[in-house]
Amino acid sequence: MARRISSNLIQCLARVSAPSSLAPAVARAGPSAPVRHLQTTQQLDPTPAPHPSTATSTTPPPTSVPSSSSSALPASSTPVSPSAALSLIRSQPSHYVLGQIHQRTYLLTPGDLLTIPRMRPALPVGTILGLHQIKELGSRDWTLRGAPWVQGVNVPLTVVEHTRGSMEKLVKFKRRKGYKKTIPNKQGYTRLRVGQFEWSAESEAASMSVSPAAATPA
Numbered sequence: 001m002a003r004r005i006s007s008n009l010i011q012c013l014a015r016v017s018a019p020s021s022l023a024p025a026v027a028r029a030g031p032s033a034p035v036r037h038l039q040t041t042q043q044l045d046p047t048p049a050p051h052p053s054t055a056t057s058t059t060p061p062p063t064s065v066p067s068s069s070s071s072a073l074p075a076s077s078t079p080v081s082p083s084a085a086l087s088l089i090r091s092q093p094s095h096y097v098l099g100q101i102h103q104r105t106y107l108l109t110p111g112d113l114l115t116i117p118r119m120r121p122a123l124p125v126g127t128i129l130g131l132h133q134i135k136e137l138g139s140r141d142w143t144l145r146g147a148p149w150v151q152g153v154n155v156p157l158t159v160v161e162h163t164r165g166s167m168e169k170l171v172k173f174k175r176r177k178g179y180k181k182t183i184p185n186k187q188g189y190t191r192l193r194v195g196q197f198e199w200s201a202e203s204e205a206a207s208m209s210v211s212p213a214a215a216t217p218a
Helices: 002-016 019-029 082-090 201-209
Strands: 096-101 104-108 113-117 128-131 134-138 143-145 153-174 179-194
Touching: 082 134, 082 143, 096 128, 096 153, 104 113, 134 153
Parallel strands: none
Antiparallel strands: 096 104, 096 134, 113 179, 128 153, 134 143, 153 179
16 A cells, blocks of 8 residues: 555656656647737938027019009109199099088099988089088099098089889887877988089199109009
């Protein structure tokens, strides 16, 4: 019995002391995963990137475009008096005015049809009125502002017709009183035709002394 135990103990010690016998079992358990090597095709630039504060811009500077406004005109062509300014404006092909009629300001050009509230008393058709309250007179390149009105130009206004607008109903009522009243009304209007601007004698004399080359901005 003792011999059998000792023989079993010796066999166990022999198995423990022989690690080479376990290697095939470990190898059969699972093959080792293949090792993959990553290959990069990007080439690194050894030179460091410049700092944003020290980076130089390659964008060309913007080229200056000459302006055609009156600020680029020589000092000799700039008007120094109202009569000279009127002559320069008159040399332009088209004109406009900012006129005040019945405390309202209108932008007018020759040939416009202006509709205003009915004038009292009603003037007969064909009557020519003169607009002298002109806040501003201008052309394509020049502008003359009055203080308060522009002198040296008159805008004729011809009465074309007296007409009335569409029917409007005004309703008046009182709450909880049973009072309600409807008032029909048609607003009256007067239509005026804007004529060609009339220049004063001073502006005509100044326009004759100013050459067209000096009056036309460069």
